[in-house]
Amino acid sequence: MAFVASLALVVAGFNAITDAGRADAAPRTAAQPAAVTHAMQGHAMAAKAVPFGDDPDGDGYIPANPPVTGVEPSTDLPAHRYFHEFQANCSVSHTAPDDPIVFPGQAGKSHNHTFMGNDTTNAASTTASLGAGGTACKAPGDLSAYWMPTLYNGDQEVRPVGPQTIYYKAGVTDYTSVRPFPKGLRFVVGSPMQTAEQFRDHPGMVEGWECQNQYHNVEFPAYCPTDRDVQLNIRMQAPSCWDGLHLDTPDHQAHMAYPQAQGANQNVCPASHPVALPMIEFKMAWPVNGDMSKVRLASGTGHSFHYDFFNAWDDATLDALVDHCIIGGLQCDARGYDQTNPDRGAALDGNYELP
Known part of the structure; x- marks a missing residue:
């Protein structure tokens, strides 16, 4: 997958994706479905910061404490490993019209979201409140909050069933340079305001919407086979290069960037965002099939994911x-165990906790 240097939301209502100074953004059309209009109101990111919680001055910038400085993007080529990843397996805990990143402290102001992981997540969530919460993830130590727009079939809410797979991978070639997320880091991947073309060409896109043998769909397929095990799926990757300075920025994206291609098959963090973090990849599945004509997201059509x-x-x-798992070059499950390398052991015990 080709990576671009960075991704930033602009207030005008579309994504500006920059690659070597080239702007690929396209303006939104004037006419918007009601659901998309509501989504825009729920994500006017750069203009909505208010004093609350982790951002007491309300400027939208949350500084890292301490900041990570003096880092140079690594161009080293470690021993090749096909995998360098582990899973977080997290179930849906609840849904609500809240967004503690975009609208902190403003309950009910967002379109509806489906929350996984931390079971206390709401509009009032802060780093401290999440740390005191519980979790719907297999690993009790994963108190992180993950959320996405709620999916509906007509007026019926459809929730993913069981633990969903959230991969933590190396997004850079030098997987040994990846370091853990700083506590309190937050970001948004994609935008409900993006056009179909921007969704299709998003640097984090993996396979688009799919069901059974239908792949790379920008919108929901018109029909999915009604076989018992057929579900609607999507995979999407997050940026994994950090500026080292901010846990959040007003657009909730500018402090993060995607690795960029450098040389043959090498992905390196840009100098502006030199700190390599795990690359999160959502792999979500919804139990819906058959006629898909009434399937929609709370944020709008399929390309608003x-x-x-x-x-x-x-x-x-x-x-x-x-x-x-990542630095060790393994393909780990939620225990940090690679079944193809049993001699390497596991990071966590049978209860998914530190031994």
């Missing part, structure tokens, strides 16, 4: 998984 991440991992647990 986006998701949010708010890091509240227990530091020691995340450190152990990153070190053992």
